[in-house]
Amino acid sequence: MTTRVNPVSRWMFAPLRCAAILSVLASLAVFFAGVGAQPAQAAPACGVLAPGAAPQAAAAVNAACGQIGTPYSWGGGHGSAPGPSYGSCDASNGAPNDCHVRGLDCSGLVRYAYYLAVGADVINGTTYTQWPSSRAVARYYRSDGTAPLLPGDLVFYGNTASTIHHVALYLGNGYIVEAPYSGGYVQVATLSSHGDYYGAIRLYGPGGGSTTPPPSSGGQYWVDTFANAPAFGSPTGTAQTGTLYQGTNYVFCKAWGREIASGSSYNHWWLKTDPDVGPGGQWVSAFYLSRWGNDVAKDNNGTVIPDCPGGGAPPSTGKYWVDTFANASVYSSPTGTAQTGTLYQGTNYVFCKAWGREIASGSSYNHWWLKTDPDVGPGGQWVSAFYLSRWGNDVAKDNNGTVIPDC
Numbered sequence: 001m002t003t004r005v006n007p008v009s010r011w012m013f014a015p016l017r018c019a020a021i022l023s024v025l026a027s028l029a030v031f032f033a034g035v036g037a038q039p040a041q042a043a044p045a046c047g048v049l050a051p052g053a054a055p056q057a058a059a060a061v062n063a064a065c066g067q068i069g070t071p072y073s074w075g076g077g078h079g080s081a082p083g084p085s086y087g088s089c090d091a092s093n094g095a096p097n098d099c100h101v102r103g104l105d106c107s108g109l110v111r112y113a114y115y116l117a118v119g120a121d122v123i124n125g126t127t128y129t130q131w132p133s134s135r136a137v138a139r140y141y142r143s144d145g146t147a148p149l150l151p152g153d154l155v156f157y158g159n160t161a162s163t164i165h166h167v168a169l170y171l172g173n174g175y176i177v178e179a180p181y182s183g184g185y186v187q188v189a190t191l192s193s194h195g196d197y198y199g200a201i202r203l204y205g206p207g208g209g210s211t212t213p214p215p216s217s218g219g220q221y222w223v224d225t226f227a228n229a230p231a232f233g234s235p236t237g238t239a240q241t242g243t244l245y246q247g248t249n250y251v252f253c254k255a256w257g258r259e260i261a262s263g264s265s266y267n268h269w270w271l272k273t274d275p276d277v278g279p280g281g282q283w284v285s286a287f288y289l290s291r292w293g294n295d296v297a298k299d300n301n302g303t304v305i306p307d308c309p310g311g312g313a314p315p316s317t318g319k320y321w322v323d324t325f326a327n328a329s330v331y332s333s334p335t336g337t338a339q340t341g342t343l344y345q346g347t348n349y350v351f352c353k354a355w356g357r358e359i360a361s362g363s364s365y366n367h368w369w370l371k372t373d374p375d376v377g378p379g380g381q382w383v384s385a386f387y388l389s390r391w392g393n394d395v396a397k398d399n400n401g402t403v404i405p406d407c
Contacts, residue, residue, distance in 0.1 A: 043175065043188040048151045050172025054205030057152020059117035064109060064169045064177045066116075070186045072179045074098040077108015078126075080246065082115035084108075095182040106167050109179040109186060110154055113169060114203065120222055121247035122203060123154070125276050127167045131156050135274055136201035144199075146174070146191060153200045155191060164198055220250040221299035223271070224290040231282035235270035236378055242278015244288075249273060251284075253308035254297045258379035260285035268379070269297035272308055319349040320398035322370070323389040330381040334369035341377015343387075348372060350383070352407035353396045359386040368396035371407055 046065035048058050073087030074095030087098035087105065104112060107127045114123050123130055140148050149155070151172045158164035168178035174191050191197060224247070231242040235257025251271035259268050267287035274280040286297040286305075297305045323346070330341045334356025350370035358367050368385035385396040396404045 043190075044171075044173070046171065046177050046188045048172060049175055050151055052205070053151040053172075056114075056118050056204035057150065057202070060110075060113040060152050060203075061169060061171060061177070063116035064113035064186070067104065067109060067112070067179075067186045068177070068188070070109075070179070071101050071103035072098075072105060072182055072184045072186070073101040073103035073108075074105055074182055075108075076102065076179075077104040077112050082108070082112040082121055082124075084112075093182075098182055101182075104179045104186065106179045109177075110167055110169050118204075121245075121249075124245040124247050127156065128164055129277050130154065130167060131161065131164050131199070131201065133201060133203075133274075133276060135203055137205065138202035139199065140201075141199040142197055146197075149200055150202065150205060152204065153202045155200045156198045157194045157196050158198045159196055161198070166194060170200065220252065221303065221305050222248055222250050223299050223305075224248055225284075225288040226290045227288060229284040229288040231273070231275040231278055231284050232270075233282060235283050237283070238378075241282050242275035244273060244275040244284045245277075248300075251299075251305060254286065254305045255283075255308045257283070257285075259373040260287035262287075266294050267297070268295055268373070269305075271297060271305060319351065320402065320404050321347055321349050321400075322398050322404075323347050324383075324387040325389045326387060328383045328387040330372070330374040330377060330383045331369075332381060334382050336382070340381050341374035343372060343374045343383045344376075347399075350398075350404060353385065353404045354382070354407045356382070356384075359384040361386075365393050366396075367394055368404075370396060370404060 046068050048061050053061065070084060074090055074093055075087035075098065076085050077083065079085045084103050086100070086102050087095065089096055089099035107125065107130055110130070111121070111123050115121050122135060123133060149170050151170055153170040155168050155170050155176060156164050157166040168176035170176055170191065171188070175188055176191050177186065177188055179186050180189065225244060226246065228246050229244045230240045231244055232239065233241050235255045251273045253272050254269045256268050257270040259266050265287065267285055269286035270283040271286055272281060273284055275282050275284070289297070292298050299305060324343060326345050328343045329339045330343055331338065332340050334354045350372045352371050353368045355367050356369040358365050364386065366384055366386035369382040370385055371380065372383055373379040374381050374383070388396070391397050398404060
């Protein structure tokens, strides 16, 4: 007897038979493909994986490893204090929701790790500005290979210095700890996982590679700065050469220079340091110190920062406050005729006086010149006592009637 099969049943069950067969074949393929294959090597536990690291660098590695599992957040870790923070929503950088994520980005992670390790904010900034940091005691490039690297080194990725886009902390044995990308978490990965390793810097430990040593003038004194501070090539320079970021920074020594002021706050002391942006051995004004007041330069412990060898010293006399009735031209000497700046009308300080050329109008005249720091132009210039609001011809007294001493 012939069994008839309903065509509809054949159509319904044929795919099921095919699916079952395909499932079996797929299982067999997996089985045979796995015969003789080696399992994928798991990443090692996060930690110091090679010898040679300085204690500070090893501590930074352990601090970074303590952040394993922390969410990545674009811009996270860049608040006034290091540590996880809410990032920025920036769809153009693949981070459309990161302003709602509390975490760390790649440069925020290494910043926080070293902050926990040494108790100071020593590597603030973004990936792009961390690479040229003059705090580096050693610097290596792709051409140097990876053999010189030690745990705690900061490794950077990018095809050129201007396209650096990622930083991680080296663990040793070819592994890094990193905050990888939006949606990811702090993790261990291989150094080669990004494919465009550019170079590395070392903040603590043995030197090597290409680096500029820090200035030899004195030790390091740690200070807090309340804002990003422009850096200059000398205490009297006016062309900015870099930037020292807000936070805890080290300085080496001090020298007297041009005044930086705002309102009633002022400071003539300049501090030699290695800025975050720009060459090492530059100068920032002690005006940016978070404490201590006018014309004071102390570290966070209250220790007076020592004078730099050959550095300028403050005038031997104090300040004498005077009122001027108009904006006054200033000159480089009491006999000079080439204007070098302007002292604005109002209450100003002067240091001392010297006899010079006469300034006169009608029956009023004065031969005394007063050394001061003008509002416009370099410090230590001269203004005529003719512009004093009181006292009369050839008299040079301050607002209290005290005769301004000779220079």
